[in-house]
Amino acid sequence: MKIAQWMKQSGVAFGTSGARGLVTAMTDAVCFAYTVGYLKHLATLGEFAPGTQVAVAGDLRPSTPRILRACAAAIESMRGVPVFCGFVPTPALCLHAFARGIPSLMVTGSHIPADRNGIKFNRARGEFLKTDEAAMREQDVELPQGWFDTDGALAKQVELPAVTDVVPDYVARYRDFFGPDALSGLTLGVYQHSAVGRDVLMLVVEALGAKAVPLGRSDTFMPVDTEAVRPEDATLARDWAAGGTLDAILTTDGDSDRPLLADRHGNWLRGDVLGILAARFLNAVAVTTPVSSNTALEQAGFARDIRRTRIGSPFVVAAMTEAAEAGLVPSVGYEANGGFLLASEVRHEGRTLAALPTRDSVLPMLCALVAARRAGTDLGGLVATLPPRFTLSDRLVEMPTAQSKARIAALADNPAAGAAALGLVDACGDLSHVDTTDGLRMTFANGEIVHLRPSGNAPELRVYVEADSPERAAGLLKTGIDAVSTWRGTAS
Numbered sequence: 001m002k003i004a005q006w007m008k009q010s011g012v013a014f015g016t017s018g019a020r021g022l023v024t025a026m027t028d029a030v031c032f033a034y035t036v037g038y039l040k041h042l043a044t045l046g047e048f049a050p051g052t053q054v055a056v057a058g059d060l061r062p063s064t065p066r067i068l069r070a071c072a073a074a075i076e077s078m079r080g081v082p083v084f085c086g087f088v089p090t091p092a093l094c095l096h097a098f099a100r101g102i103p104s105l106m107v108t109g110s111h112i113p114a115d116r117n118g119i120k121f122n123r124a125r126g127e128f129l130k131t132d133e134a135a136m137r138e139q140d141v142e143l144p145q146g147w148f149d150t151d152g153a154l155a156k157q158v159e160l161p162a163v164t165d166v167v168p169d170y171v172a173r174y175r176d177f178f179g180p181d182a183l184s185g186l187t188l189g190v191y192q193h194s195a196v197g198r199d200v201l202m203l204v205v206e207a208l209g210a211k212a213v214p215l216g217r218s219d220t221f222m223p224v225d226t227e228a229v230r231p232e233d234a235t236l237a238r239d240w241a242a243g244g245t246l247d248a249i250l251t252t253d254g255d256s257d258r259p260l261l262a263d264r265h266g267n268w269l270r271g272d273v274l275g276i277l278a279a280r281f282l283n284a285v286a287v288t289t290p291v292s293s294n295t296a297l298e299q300a301g302f303a304r305d306i307r308r309t310r311i312g313s314p315f316v317v318a319a320m321t322e323a324a325e326a327g328l329v330p331s332v333g334y335e336a337n338g339g340f341l342l343a344s345e346v347r348h349e350g351r352t353l354a355a356l357p358t359r360d361s362v363l364p365m366l367c368a369l370v371a372a373r374r375a376g377t378d379l380g381g382l383v384a385t386l387p388p389r390f391t392l393s394d395r396l397v398e399m400p401t402a403q404s405k406a407r408i409a410a411l412a413d414n415p416a417a418g419a420a421a422l423g424l425v426d427a428c429g430d431l432s433h434v435d436t437t438d439g440l441r442m443t444f445a446n447g448e449i450v451h452l453r454p455s456g457n458a459p460e461l462r463v464y465v466e467a468d469s470p471e472r473a474a475g476l477l478k479t480g481i482d483a484v485s486t487w488r489g490t491a492s
Contacts, residue, residue: 003037004137006030014133016312016456020109020118023063027152028070029143031119035074035105037139038121041132042103047124050079053100055164057085057093058107059196059255061221063117065160067107071119073158077144086163089197089256090120091360092170098125098356099169108196108255111337112458114221120255126321126357129314167200174366175207177353182370184209189240189249191233192217193224197256197361204362205250215240215249226253226260227337228395228462229268233260241266248369248379252361259338259361261368263379269368270391271338273383276300278364279332281371282346286323288316288333291437292393292451292464299387304328310438312456313359316341321357336393336464340364390473391466394481399461404454407487408440411452415442422483424450427476448472450480461487 007013010030012021019034042048054075058064064087072082083102085093090106097104101124109117121128121136128136147156188210192198202212216236224233237249241264249262262268272293279287279302286305287297290312298306305328309315316333320343324331331343339359346353353363372382411418415434419425419442428444435441439453439462451464463480467473 001140001142002137003034003139003141006033006037006141007137015118017110017314018106018108018118018120018128020112020116020458023115023117026063026067026117028066028073028154029148029152031067031070032074032077032148032154033141033143034119035071036078036141037136038105039075039078039080039103040139040141041136042123044135045123048078048080048103051081053081053083053102055083055085055093055097055102055104056107056160057088057090057104057166059109060087060194061109061114061117061254063114064107067117067119068160069158070154071105071107072160073147073154073156076158077147082161083164084160084162085166087196088166089170089200089252089361091257091356091358091362092166092197092200094122094358095170095173095356096164096166097122098358101125106255110255111223111225111227111253111258113223116458122358127314127317129318133314167203170200171203171207173353174204174362177348177351178208178366178370179351180207180209182208182366183373186210186247186369186373187213187245188369189213189215189246191215191236191240191249191251191260193251194218194221195224195252195254195256197252200256201250201252201362204366208366213246221254224251224253224260225337226258226271228393229260234268237262237268238266250365253337256361257339257359258335259340259365261338261365261379263383265380267380269379269383270294270336272297272334272336272391273386274338274364274368275334275340276386277371277382278340278367279303279334281367282330282332282348284330284332286320286328286331288320288323288331290316290335291435291441292453293334293336294389294391294466295449296387296389299389308437311335311453313339313341317343317357334364335359336391338364388468389466390468390470391464392473392477393462393464394477395455395463396461396481396485396487398459399454399487400459401454403487404461407484408452408454412436412440415440419444419450423479424483427479448476450476452480452484
């Protein structure tokens, strides 16, 4: 049957980046079928045939090794050659695969809880776009007889091949571009938790001359979200910084494609602010970012071409690639979660950084640290050079996606009345602009913004706000969360 039907039956559907669902729903049979459908689609594009290598890697969730074996079984069933890159960051996998022009997939649920997982598919030289997802849905897949039991568990014995080490090339990418002394003299804390790139990040900062201090390593998976920072992570950063020995604290999400960077006081930088700092450091001509990102980008004035998209790296990749093809280079992209993408190579002070059109966590953090050092300031001082616009976001968990969509659609039919009913007009003044690129983004007469959007990865409602001070943004976020919490019949 078609992958679309597999998705309907299993509940494991495409989100903003890859197919994700409950681990209980992601049976071996489902993961096998999706991988076969993916390879069948690539075959129609001339990117897969018998004998083609397919690189695979995964994060540190307990369910990841099992899913990896199911994916490897699917590759073998299609007479492909699985190349196991180990448990490494998504961008390290992509760097290896894109350079060789081979397909790749990452088993990861990114930042979502451990009871969920996912598979992120890639093309031979770039991310899987929404058009690819649509075509993959139409592929017919039947399971080979005798390979699975009645519960969908893999009955055929399949082992992952020996690990192909992709880490040295990933570390060299940054050492060669920034130089081995770029961070010398800095002491950097690395919050390791359960990020798959926790040890790789240590290697990178040490390769650039910094002293790396490991912090908070966990043996159990922790759903660290770089866009909606948990209160406990905010407390940890402040406690670590209180010792006064750290110049900054670095970490990533579960599959290490999204960064989180704190200044020497333990204040986590917003990902969209980090994206602006990185784009400016790299002298980007074209910058692509989702509609939810901080509007300080436009006010900063360094980019000649700015493109706003729906949330999700496939949308960013498509738009920034168009900019690069139009000759607007360097062309970069970033997301509010901090993931940074290069559509074209970047040349800086005689060194060249090759394009990597997928989210990367390392590059924006290094750009900000190096930029601050060269400016003779710290991260806080560097952020202060940007226009004063402040974004915050939070989420209502266990908010059914269908319910969120219905409520937002009703608001969009009469946004002025809806904003008034939510108390936003009283808080911000009249509604002046509405953007429905992704969810409902409302701009008010005082310049403040409230953006409502269902998550593409989990049953959550995202609330984004923007104001001209951190205090006002915090107050506006509470107003927004309190207002929409009634949608699920509970008080906030």
